[in-house]
Amino acid sequence: xxxxxxxxxxxxxxxxxxxxxxxxxxxxxxxxxxxxxxxxxxxxxxxxxxxxxxxxxxxxxxxxxxxxxxxxxxxxxxxxxxxxxxxxxxxxxxxxxxxxxxxxxxxxxxxxxxxxxxxxxxxxxxxxxxxxxxxxxxxxxxxxxxxxxxxxxxxxxxxxxxxxxxxx
Amino acid sequence: xxxxxxxxxxxxxxxxxxxxxxxxxxxxxxxxxxxxxxxxxxxxxxxxxxxxxxxxxxxxxxxxxxxxxxxxxxxxxxxxxxxxxxxxxxxxxxxxxxxxxxxxxxxxxxxxxxxxxxxxxxxxxxxxxxxxxxxxxxxxxxxxxxxxxxxxxxxxxxxxxxxxxxxx
DNA sequence: CCGCTGACTTAGGATTACAAAAGTCAGCTG
DNA sequence: CAGCTGACTTTTGTAATCCTAAGTCAGCGG
Numbered sequence: 001x002x003x004x005x006x007x008x009x010x011x012x013x014x015x016x017x018x019x020x021x022x023x024x025x026x027x028x029x030x031x032x033x034x035x036x037x038x039x040x041x042x043x044x045x046x047x048x049x050x051x052x053x054x055x056x057x058x059x060x061x062x063x064x065x066x067x068x069x070x071x072x073x074x075x076x077x078x079x080x081x082x083x084x085x086x087x088x089x090x091x092x093x094x095x096x097x098x099x100x101x102x103x104x105x106x107x108x109x110x111x112x113x114x115x116x117x118x119x120x121x122x123x124x125x126x127x128x129x130x131x132x133x134x135x136x137x138x139x140x141x142x143x144x145x146x147x148x149x150x151x152x153x154x155x156x157x158x159x160x161x162x163x164x165x166x167x168x
Numbered sequence: 169x170x171x172x173x174x175x176x177x178x179x180x181x182x183x184x185x186x187x188x189x190x191x192x193x194x195x196x197x198x199x200x201x202x203x204x205x206x207x208x209x210x211x212x213x214x215x216x217x218x219x220x221x222x223x224x225x226x227x228x229x230x231x232x233x234x235x236x237x238x239x240x241x242x243x244x245x246x247x248x249x250x251x252x253x254x255x256x257x258x259x260x261x262x263x264x265x266x267x268x269x270x271x272x273x274x275x276x277x278x279x280x281x282x283x284x285x286x287x288x289x290x291x292x293x294x295x296x297x298x299x300x301x302x303x304x305x306x307x308x309x310x311x312x313x314x315x316x317x318x319x320x321x322x323x324x325x326x327x328x329x330x331x332x333x334x335x336x
Numbered sequence: 337c338c339g340c341t342g343a344c345t346t347a348g349g350a351t352t353a354c355a356a357a358a359g360t361c362a363g364c365t366g
Numbered sequence: 367c368a369g370c371t372g373a374c375t376t377t378t379g380t381a382a383t384c385c386t387a388a389g390t391c392a393g394c395g396g
């Protein structure tokens with residue numbers, strides 16, 4: 001898919017990789033599963049722990065980190081006859097991970113074949129059709145994995161500054 | 169985004185979640201970074217280790233697991249005057265993760281703000297426009313994170329079999 | 337057949353992730 | 367103001383993950 005473009009790939013420093021920095025935040029199993037639950041509408045501590053299948057200490061630590069990272073926010077709520085508590089809501093930053101979760105689910109459905117079919121169906125609210133993550137270019141074309149070129153971007157740090165892409 | 173639909177979310181067993189099973193395969197940092205490199209065209213052992221920034225034992229273990237899981241395959245190659253060796257190529261199953269990597273990169277670009285901008289630009293080969301991961305429904309509509317309904321799917325295992333979705 | 341090289345493996349140790357079980361704590365109810 | 371409850375925290379212990387440093391090993395070139 002990409003060959004000679006990457007001949008000097010070693011000159012690109014990986015310290016500035018967006019995938020790596022995204023994985024700093026969501027790069028472990030329980031974090032992504034907690035976000036799955038949040039996107040499904042789960043909001044309370046013990047629901048998160050039980051539905052994700054994780055112990056309470058882990059749920060507490062991960063939720064705290066997700067709040068610190070700005071993917072979830074705590075909001076007070078009050079059930080009648082109960083004390084005030086906080087629930088966890090997705091922020092825009094957290095909701096923006098939905099394409100990642102969707103792409104993962106789609107891949108799991110397609111390749112980790114469970115003969116019974118997917119256990120969850122995500123629908124477009126307006127029309128009821130199934131939602132997928134798709135690759136598309138800014139010109140509006142559908143893109144397949146083989147149709148891609150990778151090039152240095154503006155934020156690239158190069159081992160050799162002389163050949164860095166123009167930064168006006 | 170989804171409320172009453174999920175009132176009985178606890179009746180859904182999570183043992184059959186596609187996201188969880190996808191994360192069994194790619195749910196750690198180094199695996200996804202190795203796949204990033206593979207999608208950028210890296211094929212040789214020490215290039216993987218160096219570019220991902222991971223030690224040799226870890227690279228060996230992860231690459232072996234990726235081959236066992238069918239995301240990479242080994243192919244013999246021979247440089248003139250050198251012995252035959254194997255390189256690692258993406259299989260269709262591995263290449264199918266490109267939407268996941270793209271969605272992650274896009275999120276990292278948008279939210280883990282590096283003021284210099286993204287370090288990599290992924291272009292559509294045919295037209296040069298930037299490639300994004302987008303949510304779209306089967307009817308062709310663009311979908312935003314707020315436009316989504318989650319429903320039980322055909323493969324759902326329920327705590328109460330009486331209310332399981334029809335499985336003909 | 338000796339040495340070089342790329343691709344690993346082995347050994348040892350640090351760090352992180354996780355579970356189970358028990359304890360804490362705030363504040364509403366009675 | 368005692369008890370209950372949801373939401374944690376603490377403790378203890380195990381397993382996974384990762385690092386560095388030092389081997390091993392196959393086979394081609396000399």
